Amino acid sequence: MLSAMTTGDRKRRERETREALFIERAHERIREEGLLALQMSKLAADCEYATGTLYQHFESKEDLLAAVAARTTLQRAALFRAIPELSLGTRSRMLAIVLTDIDFAAQNPDYYRLTQYLVTEVVWANVSAPRRMALLEAGKPISEAVHAVVAEARDRGDLPPAREISEDEMGLGPWALNVGMQSLANAQGLLDAYDIHRPYDHLIRHFHALMTGWRWEPRLDPDEPTVVRAETARVRAALRDAGLCDPGAV
Amino acid sequence: MLSAMTTGDRKRRERETREALFIERAHERIREEGLLALQMSKLAADCEYATGTLYQHFESKEDLLAAVAARTTLQRAALFRAIPELSLGTRSRMLAIVLTDIDFAAQNPDYYRLTQYLVTEVVWANVSAPRRMALLEAGKPISEAVHAVVAEARDRGDLPPAREISEDEMGLGPWALNVGMQSLANAQGLLDAYDIHRPYDHLIRHFHALMTGWRWEPRLDPDEPTVVRAETARVRAALRDAGLCDPGAV
DNA sequence: ACCTAACTCGAATCGGGTTCAAAAAACGTA
DNA sequence: TACGTTTTTTGAACCCGATTCGAGTTAGGT
Secondary structure, eight states, X not given: OHHHHHHHHHHHHHXXXXXXXXXXXXXXXXXXXXXXXXXXXXXXXXXXXXXXXXHHHOSSHHHXXXXXXXXXXXXXXXXXXXXXXXXXXXXHHHHHHHHHHHHHHXXXXXXXXXXXXXXXXXXXXXXXXXXXXXXXXXXXXXXXXXXXXXXXXXXXXXSOOOSSXXXXXXXXXXXXXXXXXXXXXXXXTXXXXXXXXXXXXXXXXHHHHHHHHTTXXXXXXXXXXHHHHHHHHHHHHHHHHTTOSOTTOO | OHHHHHHHXXXXXXXXXXXXXXXXXXXXXXXXXXXXXXXXXXXXXXXXXXXXXXXXXXXXXXXXXXXXXXXXXXXXXHHHTTGGGSSSOHHHHHHHHHHHHHHHHHHOHHHHHHHHHHTSHHHHTTSOHHHHHHHHHHTHHHHHHHHHHHHHHHHHTSSOOOSSOOHHHHHHHHHHHHHHHHHHHHSTTHHHHTTOOOHHHHHHHHHHHHHHHTTOSSOOOXXXXXXXXXXXXXXXXXXXXXXXXXXXOO
C-alpha cells in the first residue's frame, strides 16, 4: 500500500519532468526557429522520445503551444507580484506595471506573437479546456497586482471614488491599450506605413493621458515629453533597485 | 491591334470578375462555417472551377484570406470617409469614429477574427507582398479621417497645439485601445474570468478618459455614466441622420 | 518465473494545401 | 475553314506534417 503510493508518486514526478522537458525544448525551438518551424515529430526526436509519447502529454500541437505560453505567463506574472509593495505613489506603481510589461515583451518577442496566435479562434479551438484554464489562471497575479494598486489609489484618494466602475474594469483600460499597441507594433509593416516609430514611447504617453483622464493623481500632462521621460526613468530606477527589472532594459 | 487590346480588356475583366467571385464566396463560407472549415478545393468546386484555377489568383490560402480581409476593409473604411464632415464638435467626431468601428465589429464578428488571425506572423508570412500592401492600403481612409479630425481640433484650439506628437501618433491611442479591446473581447472566456461584461461600454469610457487626458475639449468626465451615455446617444443619432450607421446598431 | 496492466514506440494513416503534366480553349495565320 | 502555337484550365497526384494505433516493451504484483 505504502509502496504503491510512493512508486506512484515517483512515476507522477517523472511524468511531470518529461512534460517540463517537452515544454522547455519546444520553447527553445520556437525562440530559435520560429513557430512556423516547430514540428511535433522533430520535437519528440529532439527530446529522445517517440512522437506518440509527446501526444500522451498534449492533445494537439495547439495544446502544446498553450502549455508553452502558460509556462512563460507564469514567469511574466511573477514579475508583477511585488509591484504593489513598491515605495512609489500609486500612479507610479501603475506605470511600473506597464513598464514591466513593455520590458518583458521586448525581451521575449516570441511570447507575444505566440499569445496572439493562440487566442485566435482557429487555434484556441484546438486547445484542451484544462490548458485554457491554466493559461488564464497563470495571468491572474497580473490582474491582482492591478486590482491592488487601483484599490489603494482609491483608498488614499489618489483616484476619485468609484462610481460605476470596478477595480478590474479600471485596469481594463491600460490593459487594452497595452495589448493593442503590442498587436500594432508586431504587425509587420503596419506602423511603418503611417510613419510611426517607437510605439512604446507612445504607449507610455497615451497611458499617462488615460490615467490623467481618470483624474489619477498626481496628474501628469502626456504632452510634456521631459516630464514623461523623467517619470519613466524614475520608475525604472525604482524597479531596478527592487531587482524587479533586468538591467538590460533600456 | 485594336481588337487585340479590346479582347485583352475583356479577358482582364473576366479575370477580375472571377476573382471577385472567389473572394465573395470565400467570405460567405467563412461567415457560415468559420475559418476552420474553409477548404481550397471545396471553395473552387463551389464556384465551379478547378483547384488549380483558384491558385492562379491566390498564391496560397493565406493570400486568399488577405484578399477577403482587404475587400471587407474597403467596405469598413468607406464608413469613415464622411465622418470628418459631420456637424459635430471635433471630439464628438472622434467618438463617432470609435462608435462606427464598434458597430462594424459587432455586425461583422468574423472580420475581426480574420484580421487578428491574418496579422499573426505565421499567417502573415504566407501572404504575398502585393496583397499585404493592398490590405494596408485599404485601411488608409480610416487613418485619414482620424488625421483630419485631429488636425481640425488643433486648428480650432479644441486640442492644445502639438508639442512632440503628430496627428497620426495622436490617433494611435484610440486605435490601440480599440484593437486591444477587440482582442480581449474576442478571446473566448478571458473577460468572463475577470467578471467584466459589456467591454464596449468600457471602451467608450476609457476612450473619453484618454481624450480628456490629452485635454481635448470639451472635456468629459469618463466617470459620469449619464453624461457618457447621453453623448454616445447624441453621436449615434448624428451618424444615423447622416445615414452612416445601420439602424440596426444598438 | 509468470501474468497482466500500463506505457512507449514509430511506421502507417489521413487530411488538406499545393503542383504539374495532360487536355482544352483561344488565338493568329494561311 | 484548317492548322500550328500559345495560353488557360483541369483535377488527379504529390507532399508534408499532424495524429493514430497495433505491436512491442517495461514495471508491478503474485
